[in-house]
Amino acid sequence: MSDTAEPDTLVVETVERLLADVCTPASVERAESVGWSAAVWDALANAGFPWVSVPVDAGGSGGTLTDAAAILRCVGRHAAPVPVAETGVLAGWLLAGAGIALPAGPATVVPDASAITLVDGRLTGRATVAWGRRAERIVALVANGSDWIVASCRPEQLSITLGQSLAGEPRDRVWFDVPLVATEHAPALPGTDGDALHHRGAFTRVVMTAGALSAIAQMTIDYTNERQQFGRPVATFQAVQQHLVTVAQCAVRVEMAADLATRAIARGAVGIEIAAARLIADAAIVAGTRAAHQAHGAMGVTREYPLHQLSRRLWAWRHEYGSATTWRRRLGRDVHAGGADALFPLITGWVAHDSVRP
Amino acid sequence: MIEFQCSELSIEERQLQADVREFLAAELPRGSFMPGLGMNAAKDPVFSAKLGERGWLGMALPTEYGGHERSAVDRFIVTEELLRWGAPVGHHWVADRQSGPVIAKFATEAQKRRFLPGICRGELSFCIGMSEPASGSDLASVTTRAIHDGDSWVLDGRKIWTTGADRNDWIVVLCRTSLLDEVTDKRQGLSQLIVDLRSPGVTASPIPFIDGTADFCEVTFDGVVVPGELVLGEIGSGWTQNMSELAYERGGADRWLSTYLVAEELLRNHEHGEISDDLADLLGEAVANYWLLHQLSLSVARSIDRGGAPAVESALAKEMGTRFEQDVLNAVLAFVDQAPNTATDSLFERLLITATLTAPSFTIRGGTNEILRSVAAKGLRPSSGRR
Numbered sequence A: 001m002s003d004t005a006e007p008d009t010l011v012v013e014t015v016e017r018l019l020a021d022v023c024t025p026a027s028v029e030r031a032e033s034v035g036w037s038a039a040v041w042d043a044l045a046n047a048g049f050p051w052v053s054v055p056v057d058a059g060g061s062g063g064t065l066t067d068a069a070a071i072l073r074c075v076g077r078h079a080a081p082v083p084v085a086e087t088g089v090l091a092g093w094l095l096a097g098a099g100i101a102l103p104a105g106p107a108t109v110v111p112d113a114s115a116i117t118l119v120d121g122r123l124t125g126r127a128t129v130a131w132g133r134r135a136e137r138i139v140a141l142v143a144n145g146s147d148w149i150v151a152s153c154r155p156e157q158l159s160i161t162l163g164q165s166l167a168g169e170p171r172d173r174v175w176f177d178v179p180l181v182a183t184e185h186a187p188a189l190p191g192t193d194g195d196a197l198h199h200r201g202a203f204t205r206v207v208m209t210a211g212a213l214s215a216i217a218q219m220t221i222d223y224t225n226e227r228q229q230f231g232r233p234v235a236t237f238q239a240v241q242q243h244l245v246t247v248a249q250c251a252v253r254v255e256m257a258a259d260l261a262t263r264a265i266a267r268g269a270v271g272i273e274i275a276a277a278r279l280i281a282d283a284a285i286v287a288g289t290r291a292a293h294q295a296h297g298a299m300g301v302t303r304e305y306p307l308h309q310l311s312r313r314l315w316a317w318r319h320e321y322g323s324a325t326t327w328r329r330r331l332g333r334d335v336h337a338g339g340a341d342a343l344f345p346l347i348t349g350w351v352a353h354d355s356v357r358p
Numbered sequence B: 001m002i003e004f005q006c007s008e009l010s011i012e013e014r015q016l017q018a019d020v021r022e023f024l025a026a027e028l029p030r031g032s033f034m035p036g037l038g039m040n041a042a043k044d045p046v047f048s049a050k051l052g053e054r055g056w057l058g059m060a061l062p063t064e065y066g067g068h069e070r071s072a073v074d075r076f077i078v079t080e081e082l083l084r085w086g087a088p089v090g091h092h093w094v095a096d097r098q099s100g101p102v103i104a105k106f107a108t109e110a111q112k113r114r115f116l117p118g119i120c121r122g123e124l125s126f127c128i129g130m131s132e133p134a135s136g137s138d139l140a141s142v143t144t145r146a147i148h149d150g151d152s153w154v155l156d157g158r159k160i161w162t163t164g165a166d167r168n169d170w171i172v173v174l175c176r177t178s179l180l181d182e183v184t185d186k187r188q189g190l191s192q193l194i195v196d197l198r199s200p201g202v203t204a205s206p207i208p209f210i211d212g213t214a215d216f217c218e219v220t221f222d223g224v225v226v227p228g229e230l231v232l233g234e235i236g237s238g239w240t241q242n243m244s245e246l247a248y249e250r251g252g253a254d255r256w257l258s259t260y261l262v263a264e265e266l267l268r269n270h271e272h273g274e275i276s277d278d279l280a281d282l283l284g285e286a287v288a289n290y291w292l293l294h295q296l297s298l299s300v301a302r303s304i305d306r307g308g309a310p311a312v313e314s315a316l317a318k319e320m321g322t323r324f325e326q327d328v329l330n331a332v333l334a335f336v337d338q339a340p341n342t343a344t345d346s347l348f349e350r351l352l353i354t355a356t357l358t359a360p361s362f363t364i365r366g367g368t369n370e371i372l373r374s375v376a377a378k379g380l381r382p383s384s385g386r387r
């Protein structure tokens, strides 16, 4: 195989264990009411996990993007209410690429590079930013003619209105009206443009979706094997088994899609993978959460049972970094541009760098 | 638990893929033949023999019997390319996919020498003799009966839906060799016989198929004498052998490519000029799913190469793949303004007609989706801990 990049198992096991310990359903619930979970953040941050994939000499923890993706899967699996994707894979990536220092604590990113504009030396615009209120730096990627600039702002330079996602996670409205010179800023690494950020953001959501949906699948199997009606576990009814198979298929699909997206991002040559993975994830979220909730009956719609912590996150994530419709249309246009003869090679992942006769 | 692993094709595997593409473009240029829809494609022994010459049949079978000891992944790559091209795979399809591997696994030395070289050369064609009029999903209830008589077995009964039985050479028949009241479980006392379809007492009558063709048959066995040396594997082990055969049958590209050419032709017809949002949406969704299903099948093949038995994974993949074959077709159909008409020169329209008429069979043949879901559900086990 040309690329067998596997995540560091020690890292994955450690994160998994940490989150199993501190990221309990009760702590996720508490984080929702106060907008933060110091326990979960500290557990991960003390070991440097939010900065995995950011080079050590840039202030990160080193490691690969494959490692970071595996960590994000754990974050998804445990519904961890902390900005791990934002701090390292997104903001950390932008900052490190531009040679700007990373803050010691959480950082976040303006997800849409067209939201903030640079006019007459001022950054202006409005964006919805994950964990804006908690970030030590809010990082924006801003177009400057045909170049891109990374600007790192302190929260007090911006005006922030609190908001929440469907999952009760901080998604704050942030207004920029700040002179560029007042921010830490530098040219983005060549190749880092709005589209690269959009892809990378979508990638984080796909990977977290994979984690959350696989947790939902197991939770649904477990619940239906415990719950008894008509004198037997409901999982023994064929109609319920159909739901279990649906959830399992959804989990399998999005996990495979996430793996493929991770490989593409890690090798730095993204073809259709992110768009395709995003579409697979979207359909899996719809069908998977529907089947899981149905199989749980009323228990699934109470705040006392943890299914909602996962399903609400999935419903929130599917709208971040581009809707399914946007990705689908874009992918379709690319497919059309390639033409009918290129269709199957595209599906089977013809990669330009392969040294094979075409 | 269920395991699908992501992998990429190696340089050598990519080369094989490129070789098959090159071969097909030269041998069967687009426009020079009427492509078929997946495994329903035409029967063409000359074409099968050419694949045999290339070493592209019986790829994973032992070299001493004419095979090539290549991997399941190599076989997957070749079949995937053949199917998406609509190549006439009908003659060798069952032999290469399923009869060859079970013979290699369970047959006697003499049987291997007798059948495998011909399968690898693309000469011998095989049928699957499982279903009966009263035994579909409940396959273990088959009543076709073989009675031991000296060195032979005498076979009586009826098989149905047997694809190609009126034209193929051999059929592997699942039959009862012990009476039902002699066994505690109906899965016991079953055996597999390799039967010459030209034997006296075998009658294959085509059953008209929904699209007006007649590919499958009812086959009656009336006192057919089957030599003892044509018992496949162990007497009484028919059920286990048969189940392992189904694993070969289920996880492949044939389970998601049946309507691929319809989508490709739709794109070809709209290649020039602007693309509408609707068409972009259709293509985007289709490609994302093809991309995923390709990977799931690849993962099943890799698992077989690692010595795994991905029965649950195959069932899950087939269930998703066959539904998708129908979904993509329906999406294309929703796009078509003019009612498909047989008086057409358009390849797209002709494929569309066949696809529409045969699509309901995709989720039935090879085990219905309901049965596949039951198989898959058995692999979904509760964990003891919390999440």
Ligand SMILES: Cc1cc2nc3c(=O)[nH]c(=O)nc-3n(C[C@H](O)[C@H](O)[C@H](O)COP(=O)(O)OP(=O)(O)OC[C@H]3O[C@@H](n4cnc5c(N)ncnc54)[C@H](O)[C@@H]3O)c2cc1C
Residues within 6 Å of the ligand: B127, B128, B129, B130, B131, B132, B135, B136, B137, B138, B160, B161, B162, B163, B164, B216, B361, B364, B365, B366, B367, B368, B369, B370, B371, B374
């Ligand atoms: C095109 C085509 C080619 C074929 N070729 C061959 C061949 O070459 N050789 C061969 O042996 N067979 C062949 N078959 C037969 C195929 O294997 C059977 O059709 C299939 O196994 C289903 O059996 P059945 O059609 O009798 O449906 P039935 O078993 O009668 O099923 C009817 C309905 O009931 C459902 N059902 C049945 N049992 C259950 C259950 N326990 N739980 C839930 N739902 C259930 C089924 O899913 C289906 O929806 C072919 C079929 C087709 C369509």
